[in-house]
Amino acid sequence: MPKTKHTTMGFAVFHAEKMSASGAGLGNHIDRKEGHEHTFQNADAGRRHLNQAFAVTGHCAKPLHTAITDRIAEGYTGITAIRKDAVRALSLVFTGTHEDMKAIEADPERMKQWLKANHQFVAQEFGKENVVRLVLHLDEKTPHLHAVVVPLREGKLTAKTILGNKKDMSQRQDRYAQAMAPFGLSRGVRGSKAIHNAEGWYLGQQQQAQEAVLCDLPRLTALDRLNPAQYEQQVQKRFKSATKEKTDAAIELRRREQQLQAQERQITRLQQELKAVKSRLSILQETVTMFVKSLLGRPVSEEEKKVMDVYANSYKKAEERKLGEKQEERPKKGRGIGL
The missing domain is CATH 3.90.20 (Hemagglutinin Ectodomain; Chain B)
Structure with a gap:
């Protein structure tokens, strides 16, 4: 595998977030859905063709909210009904220090290997069969990879068990840093929530997440017209x-x-x-x-x-x-x- 030319190592960034909503808003952002441009305002339309979507499972081709629902229906074997506020998916973001990610992007072979390493990491940590989205975004300031996985294990939705406690999450960060070491990316500050690339990129993600919540508002049905208070x-x-x-x-x-x-x-x-x-x-x-x-x-x-x-x-x-x-x-x- 080709090694980085950098003399100092940048940071590897892996961020995980729980999802209890349907996922439609996040899907609009990840898939760059036409008509929902407000969910990806920081994206450069002239570079959108550079984005790549990977068909890890058959669910990856479906709208995200459908993919999540179908994967749960396919793999959930629990007796009790799933709670409305249950965590139905995990949103994962993989990237690194801006300068290092741009250097990786500039070398097609290194980018290919970086994607392969991230794909393997997701499959090993969360199960290949649970992946419902894997998309590379190159139309924003810092190249990054989105993954959405359904937290199914032994037929149960168990995000808490899969993510683990603070020690488990820290060890997962260690494993990710180890997987990214060949690309000149190292472990970030222990105990920090910081994403070690441009703050503007992070704030853009937060803004898009907020807008995703808003665009995922429930539709007004006939029953709602009878009970508008609800x-x-x-x-x-x-x-x-x-x-x-x-x-x-x-x-x-x-x-x-x-x-x-x-x-x-x-x-x-x-x-x-x-x-x-x-x-x-x-x-x-x-x-x-x-x-x-x-x-x-x-x-x-x-x-x-x-x-x-x-x-x-x-x-x-x-x-x-x-x-x-x-x-x-x-x-x-x-x-x-x-x-």
Whole structure:
């Protein structure tokens, strides 16, 4: 598999979200459905032909809400009826740091391998038979892959079991980072909810998710005309959900900005410490050379200089290792519940 040309690794991004609604709104966004352009306002219509949809299962060709319903009907063997508020699907997004994803996109073979690795990850983690959508979007700022899976296991809808607890989700992030390592993408900050690419891309996704909730409003039926109060309650519930999406996005952006500022301050401090270490090392080398020269009563030979350089480099590496360990440490205060 071709390796990345980057000297530093960017971040691998895997985001999972539960879906209890029908999925029609999200389907309009993923499938770029005509007449629902308000759900993908950030997309470039001139690049839409570059998007790719993959027929992982027969359900992938159906409208998303139908695909989810059909997969549940096909695989659910439970005795009790499925609750109306049950999680019927999981929306998954796979991407990475903007610059790295654009570099992958520029190399058709690397993009092919990246897609293959993500496809395998989805199949292994959630079951190939549960995939009802797998679509690559190249018409937005950062290339990303959408997957929608139905959380069926042993005939039961069990999103809670499949996603697991905080430790399980963190380990899944580890496995994803391992799968993405050949593409120059590494594990993000532990305990962080941040998506490590452009904040604008993330906010665009949040805005589209909000609009998806709104466009998924229940249709007014003949029965609703007889009981308008019940229909009004359903509409109000969807609007409250959309408002919450918007508020959560604003809070999350502020949290991420603060986290980024803290990390930038930490990097600046570490760079200053490294500069000071190099300065001390230079002075130390000069001092040792002068001391040896005085002790020997003659100039230091080239062979003796090599020996001193070996010790100096060992000291330098030890100091850089200490700084690297400091850089990996993250402040615990202000963290949200992350993956």
